[in-house]
Amino acid sequence: MAQKPRVAIFDFTGCEGCELNQLNFEDQLLDILAHVDIVEWREAMDDRAEEYDIAFVEGSLSTPDCIKRINEVRRKAKVLVALGACAVQGGINGVKNTHPIEEVREEVYGDDKYLFPTLPALPISAAVKVDYNVRGCPMTQIEFLKVFTALVMGKEPIEPTQSVCVECKLNENECVYSKGMICLGPVTRAGCNAHCTNVGQYCTGCRGLVPEPNLAGMREILVEHGLSVDEAWKRLQLYNANELEGLSL
Amino acid sequence: MVQFFLESDRIAEFVAHLKGHKPVFAPHLKGDKSYAFSLVEDPAGVVLDYNRTMHSVKKYFMPPREKLLTFDLTENSCEGGQVEPVNAIFLGVHSYDLAAVHRLDHNFAEGQAEKNYLTRRQGAVFIGVSYEPDQYHFSGSVGIDPQDTRGFDIFLTKLLDGYVLEVLTPEGEKLMQGLDLPAHETGKPARGHFQQHIYVPQTKLNTVMAAGYDNEIWEQTAKKCVGCGTCNVVCPTCYCFNVEENVDISATKGDRQRSWDGCMLRDFSAVAGGEVFREGLADRQRHRVFRKFKYLSDTTGKPWCVGCGRCTAYCTADISIVSIVNHLVADYEKTVVAPI
Amino acid sequence: MSMNLDINVKHLTRVEGHGNIVVNMKEGVLEKAELAIVEAPRYFEAMLKGRSFHEAAIITSRICGICSLGHQMCSLQATEAALGLEISKQTRLLRKLLTHGATLQSNVLHAYFLAAPDLLGVGSVFPLVGSHPDVVLRALRMKRLANDIGDVVSGRAVHPITPVPGGFTRIPTEKELLGLKTKLVEEMVPDFLATVETLKALAGAIPSFTRETEFISLRRDDEYALYDGDICSSDTGTIGIEEYRKMTNEFVVSHSTSKHCKANRSSYMVGALARWNNNHDKLNDAALNAAKELGLEPGCCNPYMNTIAQVVEAGYCALDSVAIIDELLSDGLKNEKANQEPTRFGTGVGSTEVPRGILYHEYTYDRQARIVKANCIIPTGQNLANIDDDMKKLVPEIIEESKEDITLKLEMLVRAYDPCISCSVHMLDVDFVE
Amino acid sequence: MTNQFSSDTAPIELKDLYLPVMAEITDIKKMTELETLYTVQLPDGAELGHKPGQFVEVSMFGIGEAPFSISSSPTQRGVFELGIRKVGMLTDVMSRYQVGHKLGIRGPFGNGIDVEKFKGKDVLIVAGGIGLVPMRSMINYVIDNRDDFGRLIICYGSRSDKELLFVDELKQWTDDPRIEYHVTVDHGSPEWTGKTGVITTLIPTLDLDLPNTVTCVCGPPVMYRFVLLALKSKGLPEGNIYMSLERRMKCGVGKCGHCQINHTYVCQDGPVYHYPDIKALQEAL
Numbered sequence A: 001m002a003q004k005p006r007v008a009i010f011d012f013t014g015c016e017g018c019e020l021n022q023l024n025f026e027d028q029l030l031d032i033l034a035h036v037d038i039v040e041w042r043e044a045m046d047d048r049a050e051e052y053d054i055a056f057v058e059g060s061l062s063t064p065d066c067i068k069r070i071n072e073v074r075r076k077a078k079v080l081v082a083l084g085a086c087a088v089q090g091g092i093n094g095v096k097n098t099h100p101i102e103e104v105r106e107e108v109y110g111d112d113k114y115l116f117p118t119l120p121a122l123p124i125s126a127a128v129k130v131d132y133n134v135r136g137c138p139m140t141q142i143e144f145l146k147v148f149t150a151l152v153m154g155k156e157p158i159e160p161t162q163s164v165c166v167e168c169k170l171n172e173n174e175c176v177y178s179k180g181m182i183c184l185g186p187v188t189r190a191g192c193n194a195h196c197t198n199v200g201q202y203c204t205g206c207r208g209l210v211p212e213p214n215l216a217g218m219r220e221i222l223v224e225h226g227l228s229v230d231e232a233w234k235r236l237q238l239y240n241a242n243e244l245e246g247l248s249l
Numbered sequence B: 001m002v003q004f005f006l007e008s009d010r011i012a013e014f015v016a017h018l019k020g021h022k023p024v025f026a027p028h029l030k031g032d033k034s035y036a037f038s039l040v041e042d043p044a045g046v047v048l049d050y051n052r053t054m055h056s057v058k059k060y061f062m063p064p065r066e067k068l069l070t071f072d073l074t075e076n077s078c079e080g081g082q083v084e085p086v087n088a089i090f091l092g093v094h095s096y097d098l099a100a101v102h103r104l105d106h107n108f109a110e111g112q113a114e115k116n117y118l119t120r121r122q123g124a125v126f127i128g129v130s131y132e133p134d135q136y137h138f139s140g141s142v143g144i145d146p147q148d149t150r151g152f153d154i155f156l157t158k159l160l161d162g163y164v165l166e167v168l169t170p171e172g173e174k175l176m177q178g179l180d181l182p183a184h185e186t187g188k189p190a191r192g193h194f195q196q197h198i199y200v201p202q203t204k205l206n207t208v209m210a211a212g213y214d215n216e217i218w219e220q221t222a223k224k225c226v227g228c229g230t231c232n233v234v235c236p237t238c239y240c241f242n243v244e245e246n247v248d249i250s251a252t253k254g255d256r257q258r259s260w261d262g263c264m265l266r267d268f269s270a271v272a273g274g275e276v277f278r279e280g281l282a283d284r285q286r287h288r289v290f291r292k293f294k295y296l297s298d299t300t301g302k303p304w305c306v307g308c309g310r311c312t313a314y315c316t317a318d319i320s321i322v323s324i325v326n327h328l329v330a331d332y333e334k335t336v337v338a339p340i
Numbered sequence C: 001m002s003m004n005l006d007i008n009v010k011h012l013t014r015v016e017g018h019g020n021i022v023v024n025m026k027e028g029v030l031e032k033a034e035l036a037i038v039e040a041p042r043y044f045e046a047m048l049k050g051r052s053f054h055e056a057a058i059i060t061s062r063i064c065g066i067c068s069l070g071h072q073m074c075s076l077q078a079t080e081a082a083l084g085l086e087i088s089k090q091t092r093l094l095r096k097l098l099t100h101g102a103t104l105q106s107n108v109l110h111a112y113f114l115a116a117p118d119l120l121g122v123g124s125v126f127p128l129v130g131s132h133p134d135v136v137l138r139a140l141r142m143k144r145l146a147n148d149i150g151d152v153v154s155g156r157a158v159h160p161i162t163p164v165p166g167g168f169t170r171i172p173t174e175k176e177l178l179g180l181k182t183k184l185v186e187e188m189v190p191d192f193l194a195t196v197e198t199l200k201a202l203a204g205a206i207p208s209f210t211r212e213t214e215f216i217s218l219r220r221d222d223e224y225a226l227y228d229g230d231i232c233s234s235d236t237g238t239i240g241i242e243e244y245r246k247m248t249n250e251f252v253v254s255h256s257t258s259k260h261c262k263a264n265r266s267s268y269m270v271g272a273l274a275r276w277n278n279n280h281d282k283l284n285d286a287a288l289n290a291a292k293e294l295g296l297e298p299g300c301c302n303p304y305m306n307t308i309a310q311v312v313e314a315g316y317c318a319l320d321s322v323a324i325i326d327e328l329l330s331d332g333l334k335n336e337k338a339n340q341e342p343t344r345f346g347t348g349v350g351s352t353e354v355p356r357g358i359l360y361h362e363y364t365y366d367r368q369a370r371i372v373k374a375n376c377i378i379p380t381g382q383n384l385a386n387i388d389d390d391m392k393k394l395v396p397e398i399i400e401e402s403k404e405d406i407t408l409k410l411e412m413l414v415r416a417y418d419p420c421i422s423c424s425v426h427m428l429d430v431d432f433v434e
Numbered sequence D: 001m002t003n004q005f006s007s008d009t010a011p012i013e014l015k016d017l018y019l020p021v022m023a024e025i026t027d028i029k030k031m032t033e034l035e036t037l038y039t040v041q042l043p044d045g046a047e048l049g050h051k052p053g054q055f056v057e058v059s060m061f062g063i064g065e066a067p068f069s070i071s072s073s074p075t076q077r078g079v080f081e082l083g084i085r086k087v088g089m090l091t092d093v094m095s096r097y098q099v100g101h102k103l104g105i106r107g108p109f110g111n112g113i114d115v116e117k118f119k120g121k122d123v124l125i126v127a128g129g130i131g132l133v134p135m136r137s138m139i140n141y142v143i144d145n146r147d148d149f150g151r152l153i154i155c156y157g158s159r160s161d162k163e164l165l166f167v168d169e170l171k172q173w174t175d176d177p178r179i180e181y182h183v184t185v186d187h188g189s190p191e192w193t194g195k196t197g198v199i200t201t202l203i204p205t206l207d208l209d210l211p212n213t214v215t216c217v218c219g220p221p222v223m224y225r226f227v228l229l230a231l232k233s234k235g236l237p238e239g240n241i242y243m244s245l246e247r248r249m250k251c252g253v254g255k256c257g258h259c260q261i262n263h264t265y266v267c268q269d270g271p272v273y274h275y276p277d278i279k280a281l282q283e284a285l
Ligand SMILES: Cc1cc2nc3c(=O)[nH]c(=O)nc-3n(C[C@H](O)[C@H](O)[C@H](O)COP(=O)(O)OP(=O)(O)OC[C@H]3O[C@@H](n4cnc5c(N)ncnc54)[C@H](O)[C@@H]3O)c2cc1C
Pocket: B270, B271, B272, B273, D055, D064, D065, D066, D067, D068, D069, D070, D083, D084, D085, D086, D087, D088, D089, D090, D091, D092, D130, D133, D134, D245, D246, D247, D248, D249, D250, D271
């Protein structure tokens, strides 16, 4: 490669845990830096750049200002990668979309609720074209490295489509259902190597739904295992409120 | 045939003795109620009385993830994956799982024989153990008895206070050398009863399936099935795989890996251009069941399902392969006029 | 420098979250000196409403990636208090170990990546990769190991997985804990000592500035309080965490999406410096020696020294983690199941020291163990009023310096607090004219 | 019963099915916007030794592996050709390769066309779109062994005249008096003077010696059903029809399971099927 790709990292509404996860590549950080020039990253440096080859974007869009900024990022970036559940699906921020907006504001502002404008929390793709996704909450490190190397090599990253169950079973984990818990693994997109079920916790669905999920089937499973229909729907919404918008069980 | 009595108290001693010959793999508790084969380190951890392990011993001959080759990108060159014979003792294998291994042997030896599987398969010695069928086992319906000793080198049949130990092959005899066990004279206990049955003789299954291609059961099942692929991954006779490239972060080297794949997964039959040859869950479910009871049996004469019940036991949507098959059987019988 | 000054630092870098510094001086009169918080609001309290007790910690952990463990610990405490779930000694020890790991990793991250560039006069850590590779590698090593504690004990350092109400979904193995211990002893301790040396050489660049301040932190009589304790004020002494509202008194200001707090004065400080001032008597020798080396003294009222207090704490955490592991192993690890059978449904408060200071969560549950009311008070929010007060005192003191220097000192001041802005904006939304 | 695998000493000497040999791209010809023809040479000038209709697995390390039909005739010695359409990750990377670049090759795989069955007969080739790539191997084989076969009739359909492949050869086929070449495009550009319409419109007008005509069909999945209907209503005996199918495949050697249609493996028993063998197979067509 003649010139190292220029990389910029941006954050919108989110916990910045995904960015932090990038700083957490203690073992690979220097290798990563060898391949690219980081030209803008507010959380770690002062510089601001005019254009870049790859923009990594964290967080969801939740104010009019966010929409303005993301359009600018898109204009300057050749490739735009959404990092983490907030950017890819709207993430946990989307839970606020499931409450009537009036109620949310009242809960937060009390009497001052009409003072402030607010938008639903939206994925980056709601405003601009996203080229690739790194899913997870926080973003899955192994997937970030895969997408990153793919981009450095000039090939398209592959987005997994199978369920977390596949990875979980490949690891021969005891199914958490058999321990009396529930789990969203059957309809959640793999790629995390079943991170949570590997350590005995249920999958909360942070990587988003598989393509064409059988939601009615999933509801049956959750209800069979003791959740009310309402609770089942809430659990599914935790990371997928935007995708489930307008649907019901 | 020589039969010995292995007292419960001496199992640890027996396992320790085996470990003196070769590495021993046996079922262990994994999690609260789940079992898995793993390398025996402490003989006390071995569980011989278990319902089923999540994976069969297939994982030792065809690992869930396996390097097919490694490559060097700067040189643009590659090297084949290194495979070694497992050369180990598999202790506590249920009869249906060994039957499944024999089916896989066919898959990997037939046509173009595959080096990886067949090399790993070398040196495997099997010590079977009888089991009490639970609410999911139905291997009786596909001709595999819980005390079926076919293919085993040694077989253990459970008694109240121990096991009848049968030595079945010269390899088995070799393993027993140096272990002094009392002879067993009184014969073997009756085998356990199955709670699950397919209501048609296995020879007729092909015909039943052929008649059931358009049965409504596929659509009915598809309403419940979420396409998670668990039933494929846990099946001891599923052998399909996917191949993926991994490149290391330096972008100079990497490997090509295969991993278990499953026909219940949407992308399994997707090709470039967006065509998915088995688009619906109903089509995929039918393909899975037909792979077990028709397609391969058409050529080999044997069902490819060994009745372990894993796909049903681990299905979160509570889909039972026996119920599907029996539904087809019932509908088939409605259409044929009983002989007078 | 004229007596007119107009500073507006937009989207301050090397802090977590989005904040602007606005300073206005006209004719020698300070009109404005404030840290404006412009991070988009997150509405966590509203999001928690109606959610199951299983989900509370999963959701609140997402308030902030850096403090995710602290939020989780605090959330679990609140849930357990509200539902009457007892936890075992082993659970508490494991949680303490996690808290130590998170404090260690965050303090190291802040000192090396966010604060050190200021002391060396560069814009980020990246130039240091070339100029001081050994220092960067050491920082990465320390961070890695601190994160390893999180990975091993909680499944993942950012947004931990295994801590659940009543316990853990998985208990680490003896082998894993021993592995951590070896690394702590063989790598972390020497690296910590080297860190103290490095910082000692840079300490001259720390501005000297003091302002009498009220310090609030947790306190315990038997140990240096991080995971839990009572609320302690340097002004008024100790009260139980249930009375946290008395010590926080949140109020709204127009320049911040985050609420401000006050206790006995117009503002108070929380964080490593507050913990040091309130609890230095509970630190171990490693930490006390480091404090001496770095010139940190009890009763220190220089907020810039917060970074030093963080480093001192890192030493405490490293060695105390070894002690915790020893205790866990000598007690023998038990494969305990989490205790998730509620014995009551009511209101509960949790409080933990996160790296940036004291954190409170309070939940009220209904009879289906679903949240009806939630309140979270975040350290950065508590510090905001104090930062504003510091700026108001600082600006006139340095007004003779160049605008660049003033700006830098203000930025350094804010960064010294290690503000965590994503955390702080859980509440408010203010329309900003940017 | 013995344990046939019990021996731990004598590992079986088997070929590593997954290890490619490195072959060099010696020529690249861009055919259309998306399709490119690559000429490939095995090390030491080794012959691939394929039959028309067979395919190879092409490896690009770090990128992946995919099946591609061999487009050249076995009569062409020393090198072979691949005609590749840019559709996804691998093919995109490949489209940026230069002459001299090395590819991993495994194969040839598949059964290929049993040319003996066509000898002495009239040969009808029906190719849609990229389906011409494998069929070209057969066409050129017939041309090079012209006297072994009867008439050579080619029906070729393409989406548009801009997407026609092998245009130089198409011209030769048009001009060759011993080839009956018919072509149609779905949507012609203003310059297009030939037929427009889908490929099936070519078939009714053909004048065929039905019992003596053997056909091979290859094209996109949707094409088969309609072409079959057209051929059957023309009266062509089913036993005279062969078709080359495409399925997802990962290994090429009958192991990975992806390409299975009922009991048959496209990579082993196909990709060229005798129609009577698969007409009863659900899901095949
Ligand atoms: C027997 C056979 C012969 C073929 N001959 C040709 C040919 O001559 N010229 C040509 O251009 N194409 C041919 N194809 C199709 C070609 O294999 C696909 O276009 C190619 O795999 C796409 O790879 P990609 O990485 O660019 O696309 P992506 O969509 O990115 O594919 C990713 C992966 O999916 C798999 N895959 C996707 N599509 C197919 C497919 N159609 N068949 C098998 N696997 C697939 C591959 O394993 C590939 O690595 C043939 C396919 C088969 C089965």
